[in-house]
Amino acid sequence: xxxxxxxxxxxxxxxxxxxxxxxxxFAYPITPQSExxxxxxxxxxxxxxxxxxxxxxxxxxxxxxxxxxTGRRVMTSSSSPGISLKMxxxxxxxxxxxxxxxxxxQRGGPGLGDIQPAQGDYFQATKGGGHGDYRLIVLxxxxxxxxxxxxxxxxxxxxxxxxxxxxxxxGLLGQMMEPVEFKPYKTEDELKQLDEQHxxxxxxxxxxxxxxxxxxxxxxxxxxxxxxQHVIKLGKKYDLIEKNEKRFEEYNISDENDVVxxxxxxxxxxxxxxxDELQDAGKSVGMIRPITVWPYPYEAIKNVLHDRVKxxxxxxxxxxxxxxxxxxxxxxxxxxxxxxxxxxILFTPDEIKTKILDK
Amino acid sequence: xxxxxQRPKSLTDLQFTYCPGCTHGISHRLIAESMDxxxxxxKMMGVAPVGCSVFAYKFFDCDMAEAAHGRAPAVATGMKxxxxxxxxxxxxxxxxxxxxxxxxxxxxxxxxxxxxxxxVNNAIYxxxxxxxxxxxxxxxxxxxxxxxxxxxxxxxxxxxxxLLNSLRAPYxxxxxxLLSPQDIIKAKKVVKKALQFNKEERGFTFVEFVSTCxxxxxxxxxxxxxxxxxxxxxxxxVRNFRDRSVEGGE
Ligand SMILES: Cc1ncc(C[n+]2csc(CCOP(=O)(O)OP(=O)(O)O)c2C)c(N)n1
Ligand code: SF4
Ligand SMILES: [Mg+2]
Numbered sequence: 001x002x003x004x005x006x007x008x009x010x011x012x013x014x015x016x017x018x019x020x021x022x023x024x025x026f027a028y029p030i031t032p033q034s035e036x037x038x039x040x041x042x043x044x045x046x047x048x049x050x051x052x053x054x055x056x057x058x059x060x061x062x063x064x065x066x067x068x069x070t071g072r073r074v075m076t077s078s079s080s081p082g083i084s085l086k087m088x089x090x091x092x093x094x095x096x097x098x099x100x101x102x103x104x105x106q107r108g109g110p111g112l113g114d115i116q117p118a119q120g121d122y123f124q125a126t127k128g129g130g131h132g133d134y135r136l137i138v139l140x141x142x143x144x145x146x147x148x149x150x151x152x153x154x155x156x157x158x159x160x161x162x163x164x165x166x167x168x169x170x171g172l173l174g175q176m177m178e179p180v181e182f183k184p185y186k187t188e189d190e191l192k193q194l195d196e197q198h199x200x201x202x203x204x205x206x207x208x209x210x211x212x213x214x215x216x217x218x219x220x221x222x223x224x225x226x227x228x229q230h231v232i233k234l235g236k237k238y239d240l241i242e243k244n245e246k247r248f249e250e251y252n253i254s255d256e257n258d259v260v261x262x263x264x265x266x267x268x269x270x271x272x273x274x275x276d277e278l279q280d281a282g283k284s285v286g287m288i289r290p291i292t293v294w295p296y297p298y299e300a301i302k303n304v305l306h307d308r309v310k311x312x313x314x315x316x317x318x319x320x321x322x323x324x325x326x327x328x329x330x331x332x333x334x335x336x337x338x339x340x341x342x343x344x345i346l347f348t349p350d351e352i353k354t355k356i357l358d359k
Numbered sequence: 360x361x362x363x364x365q366r367p368k369s370l371t372d373l374q375f376t377y378c379p380g381c382t383h384g385i386s387h388r389l390i391a392e393s394m395d396x397x398x399x400x401x402k403m404m405g406v407a408p409v410g411c412s413v414f415a416y417k418f419f420d421c422d423m424a425e426a427a428h429g430r431a432p433a434v435a436t437g438m439k440x441x442x443x444x445x446x447x448x449x450x451x452x453x454x455x456x457x458x459x460x461x462x463x464x465x466x467x468x469x470x471x472x473x474x475x476x477x478x479v480n481n482a483i484y485x486x487x488x489x490x491x492x493x494x495x496x497x498x499x500x501x502x503x504x505x506x507x508x509x510x511x512x513x514x515x516x517x518x519x520x521x522l523l524n525s526l527r528a529p530y531x532x533x534x535x536x537l538l539s540p541q542d543i544i545k546a547k548k549v550v551k552k553a554l555q556f557n558k559e560e561r562g563f564t565f566v567e568f569v570s571t572c573x574x575x576x577x578x579x580x581x582x583x584x585x586x587x588x589x590x591x592x593x594x595x596x597v598r599n600f601r602d603r604s605v606e607g608g609e
Contacts, residue, residue, distance in 0.1 A: 066437025
């Protein structure tokens with residue numbers, strides 16, 4: 001067993017990304033993700049990696065586009081206002097079928113908002129954000145360990161589907177310290193394999209292979225009939241991702257549940273405390289915690305709504321965004337109630353308990 | 360029989376989509392010929408802009424990326440940093456480079472990225488149908504400056520070479536003209552020099568082409584050349600601004 005180290009989420013995910021074979025990172029500073037960019041600045045040069053502090057988030061995501069186009073693992077990170085700037089590049093990455101890992105350490109918004117944890121970017125992450133028909137794979141961690149583990153998963157999913165992947169974290173997970181156990185570093189052989197896995201399509205001319213000299217990285221199809229086929233193909237890829245990659249955690253789910261909570265990320269962490277306290281007091285509440293918020297685990301929610309369950313409570317650190325997906329899953333069968341907190345304020349377990357017990 | 364003129368290997372056999380008499384074709388050819396002559400094609404990766412030359416990714420016969428409008432220098436940075444053993448160039452218009460992509464070009468130049476940037480200055484937005492560019496001349500009429508560019512209202516044209524020349528990192532900066540056969544011969548030498556420096560990993564190299572857009576200027580190609588000589592060259596003087604390979608080439 002590897003040893004556990006106490007680390008901030010922002011640093012843990014950076015370390016995990018490097019272990020996953022990420023040697024290229026481009027970003028622009030912003031609170032509350034600064035530990036991440038600073039960790040990369042410190043460590044990447046020591047492992048023959050490339051760190052560039054870009055002039056803006058727009059530039060950073062376009063550096064990612066260029067690097068990914070050459071077939072290498074590459075990452076960027078930011079917090080909400082900076083993620084908005086990355087949306088142009090994210091749409092181009094998706095359109096060009098390029099893998100990349102983007103981390104959003106969310107803070108309060110809209111606008112400049114504040115620098116406290118929030119979940120107000122759920123819509124942006126899961127429903128578009130950039131222009132055009134595309135999907136981002138979106139992973140939502142709820143502990144520092146999971147945040148770190150998701151770096152590896154995000155790179156693997158990105159490479160598997162040639163699609164950008166976002167880790168939708170927040171200021172609490174970024175800043176808090178928890179013990180983390182890391183996977184080992186990739187071996188030289190593994191790194192070589194990663195490096196070569198995209199040679200059939202990526203830009204990387206090879207002198208020994210003089211026929212390889214015209215790979216295009218592109219999202220432009222000026223002929224509508226060609227673009228139509230391109231987007232239909234993207235759609236098929238998204239269908240496949242929906243079929244294969246839904247992830248969720250069931251917490252305290254049982255036949256005894258009177259209420260089911262649905263929450264992701266930091267909100268789910270707090271909800272767990274509420275559920276534990278209620279269980280000790282003899283009230284059975286279960287929780288579905290989506291781990292992929294796109295693709296969304298609708299069936300997972302539907303499947304736990306047996307006759308005893310009187311209502312579903314959705315807790316989010318926003319005005320109510322994921323609750324729309326939960327309503328789609330529940331489909332009017334039983335009431336769906338919402339508890340939200342905004343402005344970077346967290347709810348307490350008591351507030352969640354009150355909402356659950358509310359008749 | 361000896362072949363004295365043929366399509367450079369670094370161009371595909373696709374027909375250019377440019378208007379008759381447009382200088383985009385000439386600048387493509389100069390870059391491609393230089394790539395051939397320097398034997399760089401098998402290590403070359405290019406970035407196409409958004410503008411009339413958006414299909415440059417189809418025309419250059421090497422690995423190519425199509426960038427978002429103005430972002431080519433950032434995309435090129437990512438490519439070069441990811442594959443430092445390759446050569447990277449961008450090809451950009453004036454709207455692309457000197458308006459929406461101003462931050463990207465200045466910072467790529469300021470970092471001294473080991474890339475070559477080819478900048479096509481035709482003083483107009485060609486692709487979108489002739490709107491005012493950051494390089495549109497004072498008094499010049501375009502579809503969004505229908506009464507002529509009023510420099511008191513919207514400022515003077517941006518001189519990209521002069522602007523970049525204020526930075527320390529760039530290795531080579533030169534403005535050339537495509538307005539006469541003699542100018543084109545001179546321009547070819549400059550393009551080749553820039554790519555030679557690129558091949559030798561000397562640093563950031565930048566070549567501006569004073570170009571024409573007969574279609575959106577509403578002129579016959581020859582008239583456009585004459586007009587540009589008279590009106591553009593005074594504002595965009597042809598000269599070397601920086602050549603670190605020679606003594607005093609600051
Ligand atoms: C973000 C964005 N804004 C605007 C456009 C529309 N657009 C396409 S090309 C162009 C101007 C190109 O002009 P220039 O760079 O001078 O190239 P030219 O066509 O003159 O060669 C504009 C505004 C776009 N494609 N993307
Ligand atoms: S519109 Fe102007 S710049 Fe564009 S291809 Fe035609 S002549 Fe060339
Ligand atoms: Mg132009």
